Amino acid sequence: MIKVIIVDDHALFRAGLRLILAQQDQIEVVGEAASGEEALRLAKRLEPDICLMDVQMPGGMGGIEATRRLSRLLPNCRVIALTMLGDDPFPAQLREAGAMGYLTKGCPAEELVKALRLVASGHPYVDSSVAQARMLAQWGGETGSPFKELSARELQVTMMILDGQRTQDISATLSLSPKTVSTYRTRIYEKLAVQTDVDLTRLAMRHGLINDGSKDT
Known part of the structure; x- marks a missing residue:
């Protein structure tokens, strides 16, 4: 069983993710948090396998700092970052902070589940649209953000x-x-x-x- 916590400041978005994951075999949402600080407390208590972490939570430490601290606090808990933005700089910075996955909030439910299972098994995952955009930018010689x-x-x-x-x-x-x-x-x-x-x-x-x-x- 893959134990998951969802971290996002929007309750409606958390509810949507919970509904999607509740329909999957061998995946259980064990908790939710609305801030980075709350996520650290929750993860320390529940010791999840995966943390779905919103990057751009207003106030407090935010998703990047929470990812860094969570990766140090619980090395066995793998972070998948969630963001509204598919552009640089987030993928590289989140990888540096310790995240193993990166998804945009508009990705299909199937891709979310695929990413979660791959990251849980130790494989990094980047949203397909983000990976494509980065490759096209490199081929086109764009400097990016x-x-x-x-x-x-x-x-x-x-x-x-x-x-x-x-x-x-x-x-x-x-x-x-x-x-x-x-x-x-x-x-x-x-x-x-x-x-x-x-x-x-x-x-x-x-x-x-x-x-x-x-x-x-």
């Missing part, structure tokens, strides 16, 4: 900035000093060639990191 130049930690800080979190909030959530957070901010600005949070937000909107000026997914 500038955000792919960020490390997983830098991307995590970026997402928290875009979520409107202050330096003190980021510092407390990631267990970093405010000075270190400020250093990350400076490094992010330099890599992305922006000067303010407004510039950063506009760049994120342009590359689809946030949709239509909204930080919600």
Whole structure:
């Protein structure tokens, strides 16, 4: 039996995933969480085989940091990241954070189940549409999103900035000093060639990191 926890801030989406997985043999959803912090507590108690992790949860540590911590806390629990966005930079950054799978939320139910079974057996899996898009971009010589130049930690800080979190909030959530957070901010600005949070937000909107000026997914 493959034990699964679902982590997403939208209850309706979690219910949909639970319904899909309830129809599968040898797969059991043992818990749900609405935040990265809650996911860590739940995983520590339930010791699942798979965690379906939303990447872009507003507030708190978010999916990337939760993936990193979960991978260290429970190495036998494999993370499949779920995102609204199929573009860079998420696949590479989530792999760096420890995820073994990457799916867009619009993938077919059959692909979700296939990915879950493969990852549970120790094989990595990337959404077919994402893999195709990345291959086409490479063949076409496209440079892709500038955000792919960020490390997983830098991307995590970026997402928290875009979520409107202050330096003190980021510092407390990631267990970093405010000075270190400020250093990350400076490094992010330099890599992305922006000067303010407004510039950063506009760049994120342009590359689809946030949709239509909204930080919600």
